[in-house]
Amino acid sequence: MPVVETDEQLVARCRQGDDDAWRELVDRFSRYVYAIAVQAFRLSETDAEDVFQEVFARAYQNLPKLRDDSAIRPWLAQLTRRLCLDTIRAGAREQPGEIPEPMGVDDTIEALDESLYVHEALATLPSNCREILDRFFARDESYRNIGDALDLPAGTIASRISRCLVKLRTELEGRNPVSTESGG
Amino acid sequence: MRTYNEETLAVLLRTLPAAPAAWVKAAQEIPLARRGLDDIVERARADQAFRKALFMDAESTLEGAGFDSDPALLDAVRERLTP
Numbered sequence: 001m002p003v004v005e006t007d008e009q010l011v012a013r014c015r016q017g018d019d020d021a022w023r024e025l026v027d028r029f030s031r032y033v034y035a036i037a038v039q040a041f042r043l044s045e046t047d048a049e050d051v052f053q054e055v056f057a058r059a060y061q062n063l064p065k066l067r068d069d070s071a072i073r074p075w076l077a078q079l080t081r082r083l084c085l086d087t088i089r090a091g092a093r094e095q096p097g098e099i100p101e102p103m104g105v106d107d108t109i110e111a112l113d114e115s116l117y118v119h120e121a122l123a124t125l126p127s128n129c130r131e132i133l134d135r136f137f138a139r140d141e142s143y144r145n146i147g148d149a150l151d152l153p154a155g156t157i158a159s160r161i162s163r164c165l166v167k168l169r170t171e172l173e174g175r176n177p178v179s180t181e182s183g184g
Numbered sequence: 185m186r187t188y189n190e191e192t193l194a195v196l197l198r199t200l201p202a203a204p205a206a207w208v209k210a211a212q213e214i215p216l217a218r219r220g221l222d223d224i225v226e227r228a229r230a231d232q233a234f235r236k237a238l239f240m241d242a243e244s245t246l247e248g249a250g251f252d253s254d255p256a257l258l259d260a261v262r263e264r265l266t267p
Contacts, residue, residue, distance in 0.1 A: 019256045
């Protein structure tokens with residue numbers, strides 16, 4: 001099984017100017033930032049793209065100022081949240097008064113935190129399981145497409161998915177409970 | 185401790201779809217952009233002699249033009265300029 005670096009270790013490598021570490025960091029949190037923008041704040045794809053790029057540009061710029069390397073996730077969530085709100089406010093500039101956050105942002109981000117936790121566990125599974133679960137659930141690919149891409153008989157995909165879900169559950173049950181505390 | 189059944193796991197995996205690949209790639213290239221990737225590509229598209237020199241000897245050409253010439257930047261320049 002692959003050994004996955006902790007957030008803290010990854011951030012430490014980024015601080016040292018390691019481009020591979022930065023690519024890995026973007027890869028690790030891209031879904032999270034994207035989901036906050038489009039699910040919690042319901043931004044359009046155009047606005048979400050602007051927020052997405054700005055989040056990572058500011059993260060790159062300000063990474064040396066992060067007080068606790070292990071707090072990268074809540075820090076990114078807070079940054080994304082602030083930029084989403086700025087975008088909504090900018091779009092409603094002609095309306096007087098304070099623009100509130102959309103309803104349910106906290107609940108959505110809490111669900112995304114848990115989902116990210118599951119994705120982190122997924123990253124520790126063997127590559128065949130990672131690939132098949134990600135393609136089926138997160139990329140919404142059909143059995144046929146997955147079979148073609150992975151050179152597997154389409155009739156075996158469902159049972160493979162089921163076996164991989166069991167492995168994922170076992171991995172999660174061996175971990176600590178999910179924490180959604182914020183910081184940064 | 186939170187327990188997960190297959191249905192819960194399926195929902196949680198679906199909750200985080202992949203971000204568009206082009207967005208991810210652009211964000212991953214931020215360090216390269218800070219080192220001048222966009223400027224180099226723009227110049228290579230406008231200046232045929234510079235472009236040709238880049239393909240002949242990228243390292244010297246970039247250094248001569250005042251840019252970094254680290255391998256990651258060279259790879260990204262080649263990838264952007266290759267049709």
